[in-house]
Amino acid sequence: MIEEKFDAIVIGAGMAGNAAAFTMASRGLKVLQLERGEYPGSKNVQGGILYADMVEKIIPEFRNEAPLERRLIEQRFWLMSDNAHTGMHYRNDDFNEEKGNRYTIIRSQFDRWFAKESQAKGAILLCETTAVELIRDGYGKVIGVRTDRSGGPIHADVVVLAEGVNGLLGTRAELRPRPQASQVALAVKEMHFLPAEVIEQRFNIKGDEGVVIEAAGTISKGMAGMGFIYTNKESISVGLGCLVSDFAENQTSPAQLLDLFKKHPSVAPLIAGSEVKEYAAHLIPEGGYNAIPKLFGEGYVICGDAAQLNNAVHREGSNLAMTSGRLAGEAIFQIKSRRDPCTAQNLSLYKKLLDDSFVIKDLKKYKDMPDLLHTQASNLFLTYPQLVAKAMENFVRVDGTPKIEKEKNTFSSFRKTRGALGLLGDAVRFARAWR
Amino acid sequence: MGIEAQFQKVEEKLYQNRYLVDAGQPHIKIAPHEKPSKNLLAMTHLCPAGCYTEAESGQVELAADGCLECGTCRVLCEESGEITWNYPRGGYGILFKFG
Numbered sequence: 001m002i003e004e005k006f007d008a009i010v011i012g013a014g015m016a017g018n019a020a021a022f023t024m025a026s027r028g029l030k031v032l033q034l035e036r037g038e039y040p041g042s043k044n045v046q047g048g049i050l051y052a053d054m055v056e057k058i059i060p061e062f063r064n065e066a067p068l069e070r071r072l073i074e075q076r077f078w079l080m081s082d083n084a085h086t087g088m089h090y091r092n093d094d095f096n097e098e099k100g101n102r103y104t105i106i107r108s109q110f111d112r113w114f115a116k117e118s119q120a121k122g123a124i125l126l127c128e129t130t131a132v133e134l135i136r137d138g139y140g141k142v143i144g145v146r147t148d149r150s151g152g153p154i155h156a157d158v159v160v161l162a163e164g165v166n167g168l169l170g171t172r173a174e175l176r177p178r179p180q181a182s183q184v185a186l187a188v189k190e191m192h193f194l195p196a197e198v199i200e201q202r203f204n205i206k207g208d209e210g211v212v213i214e215a216a217g218t219i220s221k222g223m224a225g226m227g228f229i230y231t232n233k234e235s236i237s238v239g240l241g242c243l244v245s246d247f248a249e250n251q252t253s254p255a256q257l258l259d260l261f262k263k264h265p266s267v268a269p270l271i272a273g274s275e276v277k278e279y280a281a282h283l284i285p286e287g288g289y290n291a292i293p294k295l296f297g298e299g300y301v302i303c304g305d306a307a308q309l310n311n312a313v314h315r316e317g318s319n320l321a322m323t324s325g326r327l328a329g330e331a332i333f334q335i336k337s338r339r340d341p342c343t344a345q346n347l348s349l350y351k352k353l354l355d356d357s358f359v360i361k362d363l364k365k366y367k368d369m370p371d372l373l374h375t376q377a378s379n380l381f382l383t384y385p386q387l388v389a390k391a392m393e394n395f396v397r398v399d400g401t402p403k404i405e406k407e408k409n410t411f412s413s414f415r416k417t418r419g420a421l422g423l424l425g426d427a428v429r430f431a432r433a434w435r
Numbered sequence: 436m437g438i439e440a441q442f443q444k445v446e447e448k449l450y451q452n453r454y455l456v457d458a459g460q461p462h463i464k465i466a467p468h469e470k471p472s473k474n475l476l477a478m479t480h481l482c483p484a485g486c487y488t489e490a491e492s493g494q495v496e497l498a499a500d501g502c503l504e505c506g507t508c509r510v511l512c513e514e515s516g517e518i519t520w521n522y523p524r525g526g527y528g529i530l531f532k533f534g
């Protein structure tokens with residue numbers, strides 16, 4: 001099918017793959033990008049908050065061209081019990097700056113735009129094409145791929161594996177392990193359509209301003225998980241995810257969990273009367289620093305979700321994917337411009353660049369968090385949210401009980417439910433993992 | 436209102452989605468089994484698209500047409516050999532309009 005040899009083959013046209021393809025193509029390398037979906041984004045799911053800084057480092061003027069939904073000016077955190085939420089709202093008019101810091105996006109639109117930018121720089125994109133096998137030479141070096149289209153293998157000096165969390169190529173070639181159930185969250189998401197004015201009224205915003213809500217608590221039934229509500233121009237993304245190991249242990253249906261979240265008295269009025277136009281599901285890598293596989297080898301590098309580069313604490317993924325793709329592209333460009341071969345030793349430059357970036361530094365900071373969330377899930381996601389709701393009710397409800405007694409009730413309910421030592425232990429463990 | 440009526444049927448959720456089904460070429464297959472493992476049985480609850488069901492005879496069955504390609508069943512059941520998991524042919528399967 002394709003006789004010529006490429007400088008690089010990029011597997012996937014998601015955030016990581018598009019960043020790598022753009023970085024290399026815009027520096028003059030010969031890039032082939034393969035995407036199994038009908039179009040870039042057709043297999044991809046995101047909440048989706050886009051972090052501008054990391055896009056800017058790739059395409060500085062992206063705000064003029066990229067399909068962006070809303071510029072975020074307000075972040076809400078909700079701690080949820082069955083009938084209540086205790087919230088913290090952070091709204092700042094400074095976010096109404098010309099160069100917004102965070103935006104909501106719709107992945108099928110954003111990925112298509114991003115891939116077109118790479119094509120404009122000369123990358124060749126083949127959609128509806130699944131790479132089914134990595135080809136290696138006699139020494140084990142990756143030298144190309146085979147696809148499910150007719151025709152023989154395609155060769156390149158290096159293969160960039162940006163195949164996402166559920167990628168089959170890297171795991172089948174034993175370059176990285178299959179994700180463990182405790183290292184991935186399953187998220188389900190619905191797109192709720194409403195007129196822009198209605199969304200703006202309900203969320204107290206105007207123009208292209210947007211609000212995002214992150215929610216945790218009894219909505220996940222004691223499993224380690226989070227819900228989210230993000231405003232787009234004419235739709236609201238509503239979703240929820242929990243660790244696959246927790247889902248398996250609790251035999252819970254994610255679809256039903258999402259329905260319960262939507263019916264929560266704090267959520268229902270926000271989406272009332274909406275028309276649902278899509279129901280999606282996707283995994284999120286949540287293994288953190290300790291789950292990162294070897295990032296490079298003879299003739300290949302691994303980027304983005306495929307390498308577990310995802311910060312579950314801050315709910316950042318696309319920016320880590322994008323940055324790893326860009327740094328892989330820069331490393332490969334440097335190696336190629338020296339006319340050096342893409343050996344493991346030379347490609348270790350990618351890891352060095354990544355180690356020096358926020359990607360690895362942030363993941364290192366929270367390296368103990370996944371274990372903590374895993375072992376403490378029922379306290380963190382079930383007990384505490386209920387206790388906080390109770391404390392708030394004690395504080396707010398006026399019923400003739402003297403305040404001193406109310407405070408006593410609050411403290412004793414905390415101590416009774418979790419025990420003084422338990423409370424202290426949890427606080428210490430949490431502080432350690434956060435450090 | 437019964438507990439059932441509280442929830443929307445998963446098929447109704449999938450109805451909003453766009454698929455291109457590769458007829459006769461299911462991308463996930465279950466190996467024949469007498470008694471499903473704990474994980475395989477859990478898939479009857481876990482699969483977000485409701486693809487896995489428990490037959491009267493106790494075996495787990497799969498209809499992958501509505502599959503969202505999330506990979507959850509692969510994470511839980513591929514290693515043991517109970518299922519084989521592949522992508523649908525390029526261009527087929529779930530096609531997210533929004534994602």
Ligand SMILES: Cc1cc2nc3c(=O)[nH]c(=O)nc-3n(C[C@H](O)[C@H](O)[C@H](O)COP(=O)(O)OP(=O)(O)OC[C@H]3O[C@@H](n4cnc5c(N)ncnc54)[C@H](O)[C@@H]3O)c2cc1C
Nearest residue numbers: 012014015016036047049130131164187304305317318321
């Ligand atoms: C519900 C949800 C909410 C999220 N919210 C946020 C958020 O708000 N902000 C944020 O920053 N991140 C968020 N994330 C995480 C973010 O979506 C991911 O981190 C990001 O998409 C990773 O990009 P990637 O390029 O590594 O992988 P992907 O985007 O998954 O791209 C992989 C690509 O490779 C293709 N592919 C795979 N195998 C092959 C093959 N063999 N041949 C050809 N093509 C192949 C796939 O079709 C796909 O297009 C969220 C994730 C989910 C699921």
Ligand code: SF4
Nearest residue numbers: 482502503505506508
């Ligand atoms: S990949 Fe996901 S949606 Fe498809 S059958 Fe498996 S669990 Fe269900």
